Amino acid sequence: MTDTSFAYVRDEMLDEQPAPATxxxxxxxxxxxxxxxxxxxxxTIVGVVFLYWFIPPxxxxxxxxxxxxxxxxxxxxxxxxxxxxxCWIYVVDRFNFFIYGFYPAEEYWRVNICFLLGAVTLVPLxxxxxxxKGLSAIGFFVVLPVATFFLLNGGGFTGLAxxxxxxxxxxTITLIIATVGIVASLPIGIVLALGRRSHMPFVKYVCxxxxxxxxxxxxxxxxxxxxxxxxxxxxxxxxxDKLLRALVGVSLFSAAYMAEVVRGGLQALPKxxxxxxxxxxxxxxxxxxxxxxxxxxxxxxxxxxNNFISLFKDTxxxxxxxxxxxxxxxxxxxxxxxxxxxxxxxxxxxxxxAMFWIFCFGMSRYSxxxxxxxxxxxxx
Amino acid sequence: MSExxxxxxxxxxxxxxxxDTDVAIEINSMNKWYGxxxxxxxxxxxxxxxxRIVIAGPSxxxxxxxxxxxxxxxxxxxxxxxxxGIELTNDLKRIDEVRREVGMVFQHFNLFPHLTxxxxxxxxxxxxxxxxxxxxxxxxxxxxxxxKIPEQADKFPGQLSGGQQQRVxxxxxxxxxxxxxxFDEPTSALDPEMIKEVLEVMVNLAETGMTMLCVxxxxxxxxxxxxxxIFMDQGQIIEQNDPDNFxxxxxxxxxxxxxxxxxx
Numbered sequence: 001m002t003d004t005s006f007a008y009v010r011d012e013m014l015d016e017q018p019a020p021a022t023x024x025x026x027x028x029x030x031x032x033x034x035x036x037x038x039x040x041x042x043x044t045i046v047g048v049v050f051l052y053w054f055i056p057p058x059x060x061x062x063x064x065x066x067x068x069x070x071x072x073x074x075x076x077x078x079x080x081x082x083x084x085x086x087c088w089i090y091v092v093d094r095f096n097f098f099i100y101g102f103y104p105a106e107e108y109w110r111v112n113i114c115f116l117l118g119a120v121t122l123v124p125l126x127x128x129x130x131x132x133k134g135l136s137a138i139g140f141f142v143v144l145p146v147a148t149f150f151l152l153n154g155g156g157f158t159g160l161a162x163x164x165x166x167x168x169x170x171x172t173i174t175l176i177i178a179t180v181g182i183v184a185s186l187p188i189g190i191v192l193a194l195g196r197r198s199h200m201p202f203v204k205y206v207c208x209x210x211x212x213x214x215x216x217x218x219x220x221x222x223x224x225x226x227x228x229x230x231x232x233x234x235x236x237x238x239x240x241d242k243l244l245r246a247l248v249g250v251s252l253f254s255a256a257y258m259a260e261v262v263r264g265g266l267q268a269l270p271k272x273x274x275x276x277x278x279x280x281x282x283x284x285x286x287x288x289x290x291x292x293x294x295x296x297x298x299x300x301x302x303x304x305x306n307n308f309i310s311l312f313k314d315t316x317x318x319x320x321x322x323x324x325x326x327x328x329x330x331x332x333x334x335x336x337x338x339x340x341x342x343x344x345x346x347x348x349x350x351x352x353x354a355m356f357w358i359f360c361f362g363m364s365r366y367s368x369x370x371x372x373x374x375x376x377x378x379x380x
Numbered sequence: 381m382s383e384x385x386x387x388x389x390x391x392x393x394x395x396x397x398x399x400d401t402d403v404a405i406e407i408n409s410m411n412k413w414y415g416x417x418x419x420x421x422x423x424x425x426x427x428x429x430x431x432r433i434v435i436a437g438p439s440x441x442x443x444x445x446x447x448x449x450x451x452x453x454x455x456x457x458x459x460x461x462x463x464x465g466i467e468l469t470n471d472l473k474r475i476d477e478v479r480r481e482v483g484m485v486f487q488h489f490n491l492f493p494h495l496t497x498x499x500x501x502x503x504x505x506x507x508x509x510x511x512x513x514x515x516x517x518x519x520x521x522x523x524x525x526x527x528k529i530p531e532q533a534d535k536f537p538g539q540l541s542g543g544q545q546q547r548v549x550x551x552x553x554x555x556x557x558x559x560x561x562x563f564d565e566p567t568s569a570l571d572p573e574m575i576k577e578v579l580e581v582m583v584n585l586a587e588t589g590m591t592m593l594c595v596x597x598x599x600x601x602x603x604x605x606x607x608x609x610i611f612m613d614q615g616q617i618i619e620q621n622d623p624d625n626f627x628x629x630x631x632x633x634x635x636x637x638x639x640x641x642x643x644x
Contacts, residue, residue, distance in 0.1 A: 272488050279479060283476060290507060
């Protein structure tokens with residue numbers, strides 16, 4: 001049989017042709033993403049209509065009708081008119097209170113130095129390409145907390161006027177609680193997660209008991225316990241600072257959640273990784289430090305950052321034990337008579353929400369950046 | 381089974397020397413259970429330095445479990461295992477000592493995906509043996525050249541093919557300068573054309589006089605390289621012999637059945 005009609009041999013290779021214009025560029029993108037089929041087109045139209053209805057009023061409230069310090073009419077009377085939008089002059093006026101709480105105005109520079117020191121030590125730690133990681137770590141984890149405490153508290157050998165923690169407040173205290181909570185809860189959580197997987201029954205059950213106890217209790221209860229119940233159990237006369245109690249409570253509470261996130265990462269690792277580390281003669285601590293945790297923590301980044309963000313927002317709960325965090329300072333001014341106006345509270349809360357959003361969104365973006373950077377292209 | 385025939389494997393047996401006096405591994409009346417399941421039954425095995433032993437058998441016969449007992453990835457309940465003069469007990473120090481001297485290659489390579497090829501190879505020498513970084517890297521490069529992939533040193537395992545990864549895994553074990561190498565089905569997860577490149581590396585290793593225990597289905601490799609083939613079934617050693625007699629003149633019914641199924 002020589003007459004095979006499907007036999008074919010190519011005798012000329014084809015040149016590459018440019019893609020048709022309708023599949024590239026702006027038109028190509030819109031065709032592929034906005035108008036690919038009828039349901040997609042309907043969704044696009046609904047989305048545009050939705051934006052058209054909602055964006056202008058919001059923009060008008062926040063900007064066009066809002067009262068800024070640089071507006072022509074920039075007194076409280078402008079905020080009290082019928083068509084007035086957000087009353088930003090009230091936020092600007094109370095801004096220092098939102099940031100520093102009751103901290104004495106002439107001592108604000110001490111808080112500012114702490115903010116600056118925090119930024120200066122944190123940036124080199126988070127920026128992977130910068131050298132001297134060890135030095136920055138010492139700066140952030142050792143120098144910063146010690147310096148912050150002595151600078152903010154003053155008194156004693158520092159020669160600064162003493163400012164007790166009851167006077168600390170606003171964004172300052174929010175950042176202190178969030179930072180301490182984040183920095184303390186991750187290592188405690190890792191230890192708890194490893195402990196929960198231990199073969200030693202005592203270690204294992206202590207860790208399980210700790211995690212399950214803290215996870216089963218609302219943070220509000222923890223804070224109440226720490227500030228009202230705890231002093232009853234301590235010998236008379238001993239008093240632990242209210243802020244310190246909140247710090248410990250928030251850290252341990254968050255550590256219990258962190259432990260479970262990290263445990264999830266540990267369980268996702270194939271058994272072969274543990275065996276390979278064992279077979280090479282690495283002992284438990286070295287294999288955890290060098291092989292297991294770097295991978296498990298990388299897998300857990302979304303969960304860990306989720307916890308960080310939720311912890312950051314939960315700091316606002318410390319207001320119920322009488323600490324003046326950012327939200328509480330805002331709330332305290334929403335009823336101030338001198339700024340009485342229809343949108344006083346709305347503007348204040350919008351400001352608080354924006355502040356929280358900036359920090360939480362920043363953490364979220366940074367974690368996505370780290371995930372991409374640590375991706376070595378493996379899928380086990 | 382495999383596409384690799386005995387004739388594809390060029391091995392120089394004159395370079396492989398078995399010691400008459402030095403014992404590498406001694407296993408006496410060893411038993412192991414998984415819960416109530418008796419997985420290894422009365423194993424007795426003496427391995428001299430320089431031996432190349434291939435362990436064959438149907439799946440579930442306990443062959444992997446046996447070699448995993450030798451570096452204590454699995455714990456035995458009865459009998460004794462003496463590796464390089466060290467008896468394996470619950471003493472963690474002894475286990476670490478044995479693991480330092482025994483290299484292991486796994487079916488699924490088990491490279492550390494978060495580290496580069498070079499870091500995979502230098503990690504244990506630096507952290508377990510305390511060798512300085514520069515020296516560890518020089519040794520690693522030497523072994524990566526021997527397994528023919530020095531140019532991949534800065535890549536991550538995920539960027540390599542299966543055969544390349546397995547060769548890195550062999551180099552990683554060799555960097556610890558072990559006296560004994562264990563291979564747990566090193567080619568079972570590989571495509572046919574990659575099996576050959578891994579077997580070549582294993583042949584070269586055998587020619588250096590390394591003591592090797594290989595669980596494998598590569599009967600061509602067994603015929604050309606092994607000095608002893610052990611056949612296991614149902615947790616027991618059924619038959620052992622030199623490769624020529626094992627393949628050409630099997631004695632036990634089970635061995636005959638097994639060989640008729642895997643050889644064509």
